[in-house]
Amino acid sequence: MIDLDGVVWRKSSASNGNGxxxxxxxxxxxxxxxxxDTKDEGAGPVLRYTASEWQAFVAGVKLGEFD
Structure with missing residues (x-):
């Protein structure tokens, strides 16, 4: 279980708030x-990524691997 006390969440400024x-x-x-997931905040699952996993994901996004 992940301790979420003190965690500061942020979402994209492109989000239109419709959930x-x-x-x-x-x-x-x-x-x-x-x-x-924004619509499940507080009740849904939370995924945890290591620094290297996150860096690999961001690199993939920048390379268009998920388009």
């Missing part, structure tokens, strides 16, 4: 990230 298709991300002190 559809948005995720929130929180930074961890070790460089990792937490990710959750």
């Amino acid at each position: 559809g298709g948005c995720v929130e991300v929180a930074d961890l002190p070790d460089g990792g990230r937490l990710v959750r």
